[in-house]
Amino acid sequence: MENNDFEFKPLPQIPGLTAPPEADVDDGPRPEGPVPAGFNERFVAYVIDALPFVMMIYWTLKPAIKSGLVSPSSGGELKWKLVWVAAYVVYETVFSSGGRATLGKWLMNIRVRAADGGDLSVGKAFIRSVAYFLSSATLNLGYILALFTNNKRALHDLVAGSRVVSIKERGDVAAGLVLAVSWGLMAIFLGSWLNKTVLRITPSEKRQIVTAHRTISKLAKLEEIYMQQEGRYTNDLKKLADLTGNVGAVRAELYKTLEPNTLAIASNGRRFQITAKARNWRHTEVQVSSKVDAPPPRELRP
Secondary structure: OOOOOOOOOOOOOOOOOOOOHHHOOOOOOOOOOOEEOOHHHHHHHHHHHHHHHHHHHHHHHHHHHHOOOOOOOHHHHHHHHHHHHHHHHHHHHHHHOOOOOOHHHHHHOEEEEEOOOOEOOHHHHHHHHHHHHHHHHOOOHHHHHHHOOHHHOOHHHHHHOEEEEEOOOOOHHHHHHHHHHHHHHHHHHHHHHHHHOOOOOOHHHHHHHHHHHHHHHHHHHHHHHHHHHHOOOOOOHHHHHHOOOOHHHHHHHHHHHEOOOOOEEEEOOOOEEEEEEEOOOOOOEEEEEOOOOOOOOHHHOO
């Protein structure tokens, strides 16, 4: 070759492209529009919005009864609760539609939108507000559904064709605070629910506790009789049962009303204390003590 110099020329520009084809790399789908609001911020917003209406039910009930607006009965109380429930539905309907925001959602920087991203209509906002109670009636599973559905939609969102979006990114500190407040509130509400349901003493349990206390009160009465006869109290159950003349009946009542192997009689002669557990599922302890001290032994008297 006479000329070893090679000349490179760029390829001609393809019409309509401003960059080489290899520069156009597909990085996957890009998020469009606001991101779905998280469960914790939605829960805090819900509490902020609903709690004042719940508190107003109880703050205004007595004045309403005194003024004659409602009757002092369970039916009157229910009607008064329904008034405030209706007020809450109106509040949620108005401020969840038309691009507006309730106080809780405004503070959390979240908004309710239609499923297509537009503003929610008044009609759908009303359906969504009423559907809150559907989410609650399913043991609150309707709210928890937001953790598993696309766009984090709860049951009332699916019913109303809505979704909740976040309009402002939250920093790590603020997100951590929202998380702590949310889980703290859930712990309080769960404890309150357990106290009113699982831990609440039912009428049947109350009868069992009263019956158990009545049984050991009979033993306490026998202790008083024994003290009058012998001048001291005793911790011997057989001696107390012998005073009735029907040991079998005493044994039968103890078995029927007290949890087996829980009866204990402690006495030092001058005082006594009787404890036992009732036959309810939590084995509630009942107790009676001597009301009057027995006289001291003769050798100790002045």
